[in-house]
Amino acid sequence: MRRKDKKIEDRREIESIIERANVCRIGLCDEGVPYIVPLVFGYKNSCLYFHSATEGKKIEIIRKTDTACFEIDIDKELVKAEDACSFSMKYRSIIGFGEIQIVDDTKEKIEALNTIMSHYTEENFQYP
Numbered sequence: 001m002r003r004k005d006k007k008i009e010d011r012r013e014i015e016s017i018i019e020r021a022n023v024c025r026i027g028l029c030d031e032g033v034p035y036i037v038p039l040v041f042g043y044k045n046s047c048l049y050f051h052s053a054t055e056g057k058k059i060e061i062i063r064k065t066d067t068a069c070f071e072i073d074i075d076k077e078l079v080k081a082e083d084a085c086s087f088s089m090k091y092r093s094i095i096g097f098g099e100i101q102i103v104d105d106t107k108e109k110i111e112a113l114n115t116i117m118s119h120y121t122e123e124n125f126q127y128p
Contacts, residue, residue, distance in 0.1 A: 014094050018043045020074050022120075026050065026100070027069040028061040035061060042115035049103075049112040059102070068100035 008014055024041040027034060037058050042049040048070060052058060062068075073093035081087050103109050113127055 008092070008094060015043070017074055017092055017094050018048075018072060019119075021072045023072070024048060024050070025071045026058075027071070028058065028100075029065065029067075030057075030061045040116060040120070042112065042117070042119040044115045049115045051113065051116055062100055062102060066099050066101060067097070069095065069097045071095050 023038045025038045027036045039050045073091050075092045077090040079088040103112050
């Protein structure tokens with residue numbers, strides 16, 4: 001990271017950003033080609049959970065590799081300036097790297113879906 005003074009290392013602050021965000025972008029790599037996709041998510045016990053269809057490009061890549069990165073940002077604000085090269089953007093963000101895996105166990109899937117839904121609403125749901 002170039003701007004060490006901007007680096008967020010406090011776990012409470014990181015989790016505060018996660019709690020306030022609506023979208024998490026995951027980055028995957030397919031045979032050397034990057035692939036980024038924005039997703040709804042949930043966070044619990046230091047794990048991010050994502051909902052997905054059971055097929056598609058994202059799932060194909062995840063089946064081939066177990067590594068991923070993610071990016072979450074909040075508080076975006078354009079900073080205007082006199083000249084174009086001085087325009088900037090204020091925001092708070094986190095970027096992380098880790099292992100990604102598909103959840104197949106039904107009980108674990110329900111817990112994951114509850115984690116995702118509780119990020120966005122206090123309603124309770126039944127899943128097919």
